Amino acid sequence: MSSATRWEKAADAYATGEHKSGRELQLVVDFAAPMGGERVLDIGTGAGHTALALAPHASSVVLTDPVPAMLATARRVLGEVGVRNAEFVEAVAERLPFQDASFDIVATRLAAHHFDDVALAFREVARVLRPGGVFIFVDTLAPEDSESAAYQDEVERLRDPTHRHIYTQREWIAFAEAAGLRIAKLEVVRKAHDFEPWLERGGEDAATQERVRARFLDAPASAVRDLEIVVADGGVKSFTDRKLVLAARR
Numbered sequence: 405m406s407s408a409t410r411w412e413k414a415a416d417a418y419a420t421g422e423h424k425s426g427r428e429l430q431l432v433v434d435f436a437a438p439m440g441g442e443r444v445l446d447i448g449t450g451a452g453h454t455a456l457a458l459a460p461h462a463s464s465v466v467l468t469d470p471v472p473a474m475l476a477t478a479r480r481v482l483g484e485v486g487v488r489n490a491e492f493v494e495a496v497a498e499r500l501p502f503q504d505a506s507f508d509i510v511a512t513r514l515a516a517h518h519f520d521d522v523a524l525a526f527r528e529v530a531r532v533l534r535p536g537g538v539f540i541f542v543d544t545l546a547p548e549d550s551e552s553a554a555y556q557d558e559v560e561r562l563r564d565p566t567h568r569h570i571y572t573q574r575e576w577i578a579f580a581e582a583a584g585l586r587i588a589k590l591e592v593v594r595k596a597h598d599f600e601p602w603l604e605r606g607g608e609d610a611a612t613q614e615r616v617r618a619r620f621l622d623a624p625a626s627a628v629r630d631l632e633i634v635v636a637d638g639g640v641k642s643f644t645d646r647k648l649v650l651a652a653r654r
């Protein structure tokens with residue numbers, strides 16, 4: 405299945421699933437602290453939940469995503485609740501079609517582990533932010549233990565081949581700093597995932613889903629510990645990962 409077709413299938417699942425909520429989404433608004441007049445850019449917007457959280461507190465929000473079906477879903481989600489200050493632009497994070505210093509706030513939530521080139525994407529963020537503007541970054545953290553980190557990438561990619569790589573806290577921060585951004589705030593939050601809906605959102609066929617289940621039942625002890633894998637009655641019930649929330653100033 406092509407990557408675009410996969411995302412088209414995923415668009416509805418993102419609109420209604422666990423991406424709608426979470427402590428890390430509240431922190432996006434808290435860390436951005438918009439006063440009402442800001443121009444906001446959301447990168448890898450998916451079904452638009454991050455842009456939706458920021459839109460009432462900003463002058464305008466531009467939602468970007470490379471997948472037209474995601475932008476269509478985001479347009480519907482924001483339209484349903486009457487958001488009028490939003491614009492929708494097809495773009496990859498690595499090549500943002502905006503002028504230098506054109507935004508006060510740039511956000512990206514749970515998308516960077518899909519980027520082909522995180523370093524280039526972060527340089528683009530720094531370019532389109534005005535001096536003093538703020539970058540709000542949210543994504544999954546790799547455990548420090550190399551065995552469980554490798555396991556996490558393996559099962560995430562098996563479940564969804566558009567997954568690229570999950571970095572450690574030190575590595576995500578290094579990408580931001582290398583792009584010339586200064587870390588201003590940081591928080592790590594735990595996020596629990598009901599296993600079967602998480603697996604279903606990946607959109608793979610039944611045989612691949614079965615391989616993911618088997619791999620969870622066979623997880624190394626380090627991953628059971630770091631990802632808090634819960635098994636009951638012979639089936640995987642849930643796992644819990646960690647999300648890094650950063651505010652970084654240009």
Ligand SMILES: C[S@@+](CC[C@H](N)C(=O)[O-])C[C@H]1O[C@@H](n2cnc3c(N)ncnc32)[C@H](O)[C@@H]1O
Nearest residue numbers: 423448449450453454471496497513515518519
């Ligand atoms: C899990 S969804 C994002 C969720 C959304 N940000 C939210 O807060 O609900 C990941 C998104 O990243 C997008 N994506 C994948 N590769 C990308 C890239 N290179 N640049 C920007 N977005 C990308 C996908 O199309 C998808 O919509």
